[in-house]
Amino acid sequence: DTAVSQTPKYLVTQMGNDKSIKCEQNLGHDTMYWYKQDSKKFLKIMFSYNNKELIINETVPNRFSPKSPDKAHLNLHINSLELGDSAVYFCASSQAISGNTIYFGEGSWLTVV
Amino acid sequence: AQRVTQPEKLLSVFKGAPVELKCNYSYSGSPELFWYVQYSRQRLQLLLRHISRESIKGFTADLNKGETSFHLKKPFAQEEDSAMYYCALIMANQAGTALIFGKGTTLSVSS
Structure with missing residues (x-):
């Protein structure tokens, strides 16, 4: 009975490809996030959505586009993948921050080769 | 600028020894601070937050506004405490709010 679930857990892809990571939460929260954890284990906020509306967009390349079809989902689409995009991407949610x-x-x- | 600083990248202690993971913050308003833990290749889990003032798994943290610190402490370390620990601060600006993290401290407890 996972509260916040992401798919896929592992993804290996070639440079230049386009890929998506899906996220769903069953907690009834109204705010969802994407965080990136790089090879040094640094965690940085990428995006924040509140009630399907983008409220935070940190300095992230335009190749990254979040999409929130409804409050329970926040998907991350990445175009033209680069080697530096290799990282662990964490989805998160909260009711009110x-x-x-x-x-x-x-x-x-995500591993880009 | 809003910032969280964890000065130690790695802290190695023996089982049964006291542990203190340091965290300092920079924030203009009234801070809300958290400690998250990440065991090997697992999700981040909330360990504790300063507003609840509770102790989880023997860990405690006190907010010291004078020193702008929120150090994590445990009197007797256990091997299962080995993990990555992140101090985090709620950041609020015109765009919205989010949790910002320090760079993390790896705690290694050996017997």
Whole structure:
């Protein structure tokens, strides 16, 4: 009964390809996020959506495009993949950011070769 | 600027020794701080947050506004505490709010 689930968990793909990572939460939360964890284990916010509306977009290349079809889903589409995109991508959700816990998915390990 | 600093990349201790993972923050308003833990190749899990003032798995953390610190402590380390620990701060700006993380500290507990 996973609260925040991401697919795929592992993805190996070639440079230049386009790929998507899907995220779903069954907690009834209204805010979802994408975080990137790089090879040094640094965690950085990429995007934040509240009620399907983009509210935070950190310095992320235009090749990354989040899509939120409904409150329970926030998918990440990446165009023209580059070697530097190799990382672990974590989806997360919360009800309201202040004072509430953010729940993370298990992560999607993306390797670009 | 809003920032979370974890000065130690790696902390190695023996089982039964006290542990202190340091965290300092920079924030202009009233901070909300958290500690998250990530076991090997697993998701991040909330360990504790300062507003609840609870102890989880023997860990505690006290917010010290004077020193702008939120250090994580445990009196007696266990081998199963070996993991990556992230200190995090809720960042709020005109665009919205999100959790920003320190660079993380790897805790290694050996017997």
